[in-house]
Amino acid sequence: MSEGETESxxxxxxxxxxxxxxxxxxxxxxxxxDYDTCKEEEEAMAAQKAALAAYISSESYETVExxxxxxxxxxxxxxxxxxxxxxxVTLTKAFIENLFILLSLAKETFAFxxxxxx
Numbered sequence: 001m002s003e004g005e006t007e008s009x010x011x012x013x014x015x016x017x018x019x020x021x022x023x024x025x026x027x028x029x030x031x032x033x034d035y036d037t038c039k040e041e042e043e044a045m046a047a048q049k050a051a052l053a054a055y056i057s058s059e060s061y062e063t064v065e066x067x068x069x070x071x072x073x074x075x076x077x078x079x080x081x082x083x084x085x086x087x088x089v090t091l092t093k094a095f096i097e098n099l100f101i102l103l104s105l106a107k108e109t110f111a112f113x114x115x116x117x118x
Contacts, residue, residue, distance in 0.1 A: 018024055028038035068084035078094075081087045 068082045070080045070082050072080040
């Protein structure tokens with residue numbers, strides 16, 4: 001076992017509670033005619049749950065990391081844009097930069113055109 005790993009143990013909680021309290025957690029009625037069938041079904045469900053838990057905790061179960069799509073416009077001076085929150089922020093910054101450039105050009109144009117003559 002490598003560093004940082006812990007040994008996983010399967011503990012049957014129902015059996016543990018039964019042993020500690022003396023009360024059963026089974027939904028099968030002991031005096032019923034179909035007690036054996038009910039108990040077998042209960043054990044089969046418990047085995048399925050244990051198999052699912054083992055599968056989820058095993059290394060064959062992999063999480064998939066999200067990789068955002070990248071749009072390359074192939075225009076000079078425009079970096080590729082990601083379809084993610086980071087890409088949206090980059091797009092917004094570029095838009096605001098261009099807006100400030102247009103506003104400063106308009107201001108300078110009006111300042112030049114409305115300049116008072118001496």
